[in-house]
Amino acid sequence: MPTPTHWIVTGNFTEDGAVAWRRPDGTWSRRIADAGLVVDEVTAKALSATARASEQREICDPYGIEVQVDGHMIDPLTARQRIRANGPTIQLRRPD
């Protein structure tokens, strides 16, 4: 697996289960591009714990993931997180 350059914090929105990415200001976005980057796993874990404690109404089960950052592109290191970031790889009957 490639070496991570950064970590970001993710979870799912309580209201509809959509994938959520934590911004640098502690609010949550539906776009991975908005995610706040941290440079070590310890900080990501601390932010996840903060989110779990104080942002649980809005967000379910926050946790940190490893990413590589190239310019403005945030690229998760695993297939799972890439699919979470981009949506199902198959055509949906009705994308909404």
Added chain:
Amino acid sequence: MYQYDDYDRRIITERADQFRGQVSRRLSGEITEEEFKPLRLQNGLYMQLHAYMLRVAIPYGLLGSAQVRKLAHIARTYDRGYGHLTTRQNLQYNWPKLTEVPAILDELASVEMHAVQTSGNCIRNITADHFAGIARDELEDPRPYCEILRQWSTFHPEFAHLPRKFKIAVTGAPGTDRAAVRFHDIGLRIVENASGERGFEVLVGGGLGRTPMIGEVVREFLPKRYLLSFIESILRVYNLHGRRDNKFKARIKILVSALGIDEFRRRVEEDWEASRTPELELADEEVARVSAFFAPPPYETLPANDRVDALVLGRDRELGNWVRNNVVAHKVPGYSAVVISVKKPGIPPGDVSDTQLDAIADVADRYSFGHVVVTHTQNLVLPDVKTSELPGLHAELRALDLGEANANKLTDVITCPGLDYCDLANARSIPLSLEIAQRFDRIDYLNDVGDVSIKISGCINACGHHHVGNIGILGIDKRGEEFYQLMLGGSPGNDASIGKILGRALAQDEIVDAVEKVLGRYLDARESPDERFLETVRRVGFDPFKEAVYGTADLLETTGDSP
């Protein structure tokens, strides 16, 4: 089919009301996700990768047309225009909003449906032979017993917190197992003893998942009246002695394996002798009362000489292939059962759109007494179609994109949602299935290869039943990337067997090529066109297939590999 009584209606309505309150408290922040999670799971609501998923219970797969229309309405109104047929005869929605789930449960309750027993460590929705009640090889309709088990198990207080989930399947056709009863926690086969009395052969400890096991016989013949008391004793022994320290070792199959079937049987019999009471005995009147809900529909008296052969051999080859592959003999002269395949190139296997569901309900009303059955192979069955009306029905299904002539054929793939949806998955399943559907979408090739099952799971939990596929594909994670193991030799039926890994794991762009090589080797190796794929694999062993996939040199390298 079964009709709710006041008690059924009340408990389902009350459950929906309770969940509305729980959702409200979750959304307000009054309860945390940790507190909410067990509550939502008890109502069939999961969190997947991109959204919630709501799994709707369809007891023994049987639906009335009004229920099918309601499922269509929910898909259209609250989801993204489709539902997904599951490998336990249920239907799930992949995109419900938490805020709308209480309304969905109200909608379901209005047609005597719900989402309980589709998640959590309880007795799950009871499954059955999808040809129950109509199969020529059936000794007795298993659905009344499924319904009795459903009523007994729903909200049973003693078994609400088992060590792990618990699945029961029932078949009334002792000669042909279409319900995979040997791969359930409890499998029930209706059999006759030497005196001609009917009862159940009870199997226990079967299952797939990370430790696949074939169920063993815990009782060769159980008189029907003891069905509930004996199953209670099995569950009580499991509840007491099943492991709770490790969820991966918590299924009953692990307990049965650890104790050995003889000791497990001794404990069950001991509990049964000590605990069975008259109130759990199934009175004949109660069986008759429930059976009345499954009385045959008003069949017409039709000549036995139907037209199936003529249709198979007729000029309309599309119709002929569909009749040959998707039409099943019925126990009533002049009638047939029809498998509606929802495995079509370009469409995720098991997905059915809202418009298709509405149309299927209409077709069921006009052709099949308003009944539809969900199969564990992720298709639908119209159980009671007049054979003379098959051409008209086929034309209508074709117009709905539901006329695929591939039931039980290569492209009728069982596929779990995989990493496109599922939080547990390691790899995607649906894209492989779509590639298989496209690659082999040639009816002459499908007919030549014959009955061969491909089953794909995106992780070791085996929702796609890969262990019992003639060809099984298992997605695995290698350092964050998707790889696939190819397995051969599995079977879910009376000749039950668990497939074995062929060799090293393959990349996504290699796996369908490997399947094609395996099939090519089968076509070369079979003794006659009548020798099925599974028979050839059992006769010639794995080496010819290893050579086909990996090459001779690679065979040496991969022998003993455990990816």
